[in-house]
Amino acid sequence: DAKTTQPTSMDCAEGRAANLPCNHSTISGNEYVYWYRQIHSQGPQYIIHGLKNNETNEMASLIITEDRKSSTLILPHATLRDTAVYYCIVRDKVGGGSEKLVFGKGTKLTVNP
Amino acid sequence: GAVVSQHPSRVICKSGTSVKIECRSLDFQATTMFWYRQFPKQSLMLMATSNEGSKATYEQGVEKDKFLINHASLTLSTLTVTSAHPEDSSFYICSAKEGPMGEQYFGPGTRLTVT
Numbered sequence: 610d611a612k613t614t615q616p617t618s619m620d621c622a623e624g625r626a627a628n629l630p631c632n633h634s635t636i637s638g639n640e641y642v643y644w645y646r647q648i649h650s651q652g653p654q655y656i657i658h659g660l661k662n663n664e665t666n667e668m669a670s671l672i673i674t675e676d677r678k679s680s681t682l683i684l685p686h687a688t689l690r691d692t693a694v695y696y697c698i699v700r701d702k703v704g705g706g707s708e709k710l711v712f713g714k715g716t717k718l719t720v721n722p
Numbered sequence: 723g724a725v726v727s728q729h730p731s732r733v734i735c736k737s738g739t740s741v742k743i744e745c746r747s748l749d750f751q752a753t754t755m756f757w758y759r760q761f762p763k764q765s766l767m768l769m770a771t772s773n774e775g776s777k778a779t780y781e782q783g784v785e786k787d788k789f790l791i792n793h794a795s796l797t798l799s800t801l802t803v804t805s806a807h808p809e810d811s812s813f814y815i816c817s818a819k820e821g822p823m824g825e826q827y828f829g830p831g832t833r834l835t836v837t
Contacts, residue, residue, distance in 0.1 A: 645828075652726075652815045652828035653766065696765075709756070710817070710826055712766040 612636065613697045618717040621691075627684040629716050631697030634678045640701050642673060643710070644682045646693040653696065653712075656682065687720045694718070724750045726818045728829035735806055735836055743801045743832045745816030751796035752818035756826065757789075760813040772799050806836040 614632045621627040633642060641660050645653040657664055657671045659680070664671045670683040684691055696715040725748040735741050745755060753774050758766040770786075772778040772793035780786045790802040799818075803810055815831040 647766075650813070650831070650833070652728075652817075652831045655825055655827060658825070709768055709771065711768070712758075714765050 612699050612711070613713050615695070615697055615713065615716045617714065618719070620719050620721055621684075621687045623689060623720050623722050624686055627687040627691065627718060627720070629682040629684075629695050629697075629718065630679065631682070632679045633697070633699050636677050636699050637701075640699045642671065642677075642680050643698045643700060644669070644671065645696045645698065645710075645712075646691075647696065647715070648690075648693045656695075687718075689720050689722060692718060692720045724748075724818070724820055724825075724827045726752075726816065726827045726829040728814075728816055728832050730832060731830065732833040733835070735834070737807055737836055738805055740802055740804045741806055741834060743803075743814055743816075743834075745799045745801070745818065745829050747797045747818040747820075747827075750818070750820045750824075752799075752820060753796065753822065754819040755793055755799040756817045756819070757791060757799075757801050758815045758817070760815060760831075766815060769801075803834065806834070808836045810834065811836045 641658050643658040644656040647653045657669050659671045673680045694715040694717050727746045729744045755772050757769045760766045769784045770778045770780045772791045774793050774796050778791040793799040813831050817826045817828045819826050
């Protein structure tokens, strides 16, 4: 079972920031928070991941709360092409069975013109 | 990021026949590859994990004799759906892991339709 909970859907206006929340209250100390997205009928695309500190790359920013029980993915200037299902996943980076990615239902983000 | 390809992108086959789907890591060596299945309006479900040169590990409820996985090289894994039935129609997606501590990168998926 997925160890995260996310809202089923969200809407965002084009050009505005999209803030996607994720709860992972049972995360353990060595588990990372990963974000992937899936555009319709394509394979998932890696976005970003983090352990404790906030992270930023060319696609997005990841804000992790101090207690690590929740996080927020931020798309700073959403475009129509960002419309997708966004998955928040926790996983251990060490090998073995824990390297599996367990997908929950994700958040369907719709960016409106 | 690293590139993973799948072939074919879509396939239609008759009930009772077998279909092979290929997954390749194009610019890195993947010691571990994963196969997922996704039904319409549902999330990805992991079917099996394969390590190069060893037998695949199947998730509970996935028939290993029906979904044959071969990971004969560090850049290629194949999934063969044997004796396909209409209920096997789905979107099959592979991912490849770049090294023991690396990230997983996904292929574009294969749409299988069994008639």
